[in-house]
Each structure stands twice: as C-alpha cells, then as structure tokens.
Amino acid sequence: MSTELNHLIAWDVKAFIEHPLVSQPKELTDRIWNNIKDTLVEFIKEKEVERLEEARLEVMFSRDALAAKLYKDWLATQALTEPFPSVADICLMKEFNDVIVRPADQPVKKKDFNPAIATLPQFVEEWRAKAKLELCKVLPALPEDHPNRDNAWKDPQRLDLATTIFGCGCFNTVSYPRVLFHRCLTSFGMSDCKVTDDLTARFERLNCVPWGYRDKQRCAVPASRFTRTLVQACGLDPETTTKIDMDELDPKFMCLECAPTAGGWRRVMAWNNVVCRCLFHLNMLLMLTWCPLLGESSLEHAQKHCHGAVRWL
Numbered sequence: 001m002s003t004e005l006n007h008l009i010a011w012d013v014k015a016f017i018e019h020p021l022v023s024q025p026k027e028l029t030d031r032i033w034n035n036i037k038d039t040l041v042e043f044i045k046e047k048e049v050e051r052l053e054e055a056r057l058e059v060m061f062s063r064d065a066l067a068a069k070l071y072k073d074w075l076a077t078q079a080l081t082e083p084f085p086s087v088a089d090i091c092l093m094k095e096f097n098d099v100i101v102r103p104a105d106q107p108v109k110k111k112d113f114n115p116a117i118a119t120l121p122q123f124v125e126e127w128r129a130k131a132k133l134e135l136c137k138v139l140p141a142l143p144e145d146h147p148n149r150d151n152a153w154k155d156p157q158r159l160d161l162a163t164t165i166f167g168c169g170c171f172n173t174v175s176y177p178r179v180l181f182h183r184c185l186t187s188f189g190m191s192d193c194k195v196t197d198d199l200t201a202r203f204e205r206l207n208c209v210p211w212g213y214r215d216k217q218r219c220a221v222p223a224s225r226f227t228r229t230l231v232q233a234c235g236l237d238p239e240t241t242t243k244i245d246m247d248e249l250d251p252k253f254m255c256l257e258c259a260p261t262a263g264g265w266r267r268v269m270a271w272n273n274v275v276c277r278c279l280f281h282l283n284m285l286l287m288l289t290w291c292p293l294l295g296e297s298s299l300e301h302a303q304k305h306c307h308g309a310v311r312w313l
C-alpha cells in the first residue's frame, strides 16, 4: 500500500490531504488509525485505479501526438494540390491505431510507425475515393430517364460542376474539393463531447475528428439553384459547366440588392463570391436582377452589355 500511497502523493497530494479522514486537527492515535484504516486504504486503491487510467490515456495521447507529427512531416513532402485526410483520420487508420493502442507499458518509438507511414499513399488514395463517393451520395438524384442512372450518380466528375455546393453548420457554402478539408468538418467541437470514451478523449486532445465523423454532408440546395442561374446567365449549360470553366470565364456579377457604397458605386463580384455573399437575399424573397459583367466595372456600362440578365424571385 505504501507504493500506492506514494503514487497518490506524487500525483494528487491535494486529494489525499483534503480527505476528511486525513484532514483532522486530532493527533493520530492507534485507535483512530484502526478506525479509519479500511476506508483510507479503499480510497487510496480507488485513486490508484484513477491514476493508472489517466496515465494510460496520457500514453495514448502522446502516441497520437507523435503519429500526428509524423503525418505532418510526411504531408510536407507531398504536393498539397489534392485534399488529404485529417490527423484524426490518420490516427484511426489501422496501421497507426494498432501502434497507438498498444499496452501503456510497452515503449513505442518513432520507428514503430514506419510501416504505417509506408502505407499512407495508398490510404490517402482510398480515402479520397471513399470521400468522393460519400459526397456523390448526397447530390440531387439524377432524372428518372437518365441513360446511365445506376452508375452516373457516383461519377466523381459531378463534384466538379459549378452547381455542386455543400452546406456547413457554420452557414457557409463549401464547394468541392474544399469540402474535404473545410475546417469545421474536422475540428473538434463541444457537441462531440457527448460520449466519454477513449476515442472522444483522443479527438478532444487532437482537437480534430475524422472527416465525415459527424452528420453526412448536405447539399446546399438553394446555393446550387442560385449558381445554376448564374451559369445560365453566362450562356452556359449548368449540367456540364465545371467550376474550372466558370473560373476561366471569370464572369463578374453585380448585385442590385447590395447597398451601393457611399460614392454610389456597386460592388462587382466574381461568381463564387456572389454565391457566398449574396445568397441571403434568397430569404428576402425580393426580385433580384443579376448583370453578368464580363470585364466591365460600372453599372451604366454593365447595363449596356447586359446580354444575360436574370430576373429571379
């Protein structure tokens, strides 16, 4: 028992000295000791269980932190033009997790993660394919008469369409591939504290959750519908026009609902900014007129060139 008592004093001396049986003004006599002994021994045993549990978690947290660092080092050697899994996705990856959850008394070194790091390229490829499929699942259903309806719904090229926009709890619209690394989707939040298990504790410490850990992504239907209107205003087909097509064309839009500046100028915006900034006008159910500017910069000039104005309620 003296070992456990020493552990307790080193770990949480306050809990010991403030225990009602210890914190007594009376001198400790043999009689008093015999009376309190069993209760105190029980208390010390319970605290030892608590201490060991905390130590076990700390070992796991430190292994998670090591895995996270090794993943970040690996990421630094990659071309970051494509999305990558979150740190939590990596710590849960079987090859990493098997090392992380080894018994706490087994030492774990950097080199123990080498086999896991070697499988990262393949894991990342599979993760991307899986994430794309998850996103395709929430896209609007294809028309009944689509010639290849059974397979076409999961065609990842649908994600590249200008009209493919996802919603987020932060009330922002998120396009693809940003939806794969949008911070809200992988950062740890208070709502994740509902469960008190090892996994939740690890996510809290990493301040990160795996992508898709919470609710499924949802398609931002109003934003998609809105973008469709913008694409059509440029004379393009929303069924085939990609975000890259829109970026290359780079049409400018002017929102006639946004208040003009003090000098009477109106804000001219790129297509994706219009989607983010002016979508709330939808809720006002006001008649909006959008002028694709295609390189122009003043309202008068725009009106002359406004070949695809959209009226939309």
Ligand SMILES: [Zn+2]
Residues within 6 Å of the ligand: 168, 169, 170, 171, 172, 182, 183, 184, 185
């Ligand atoms: Zn968000």
Ligand SMILES: [Zn+2]
Residues within 6 Å of the ligand: 255, 256, 257, 258, 277, 278, 281
């Ligand atoms: Zn506006």
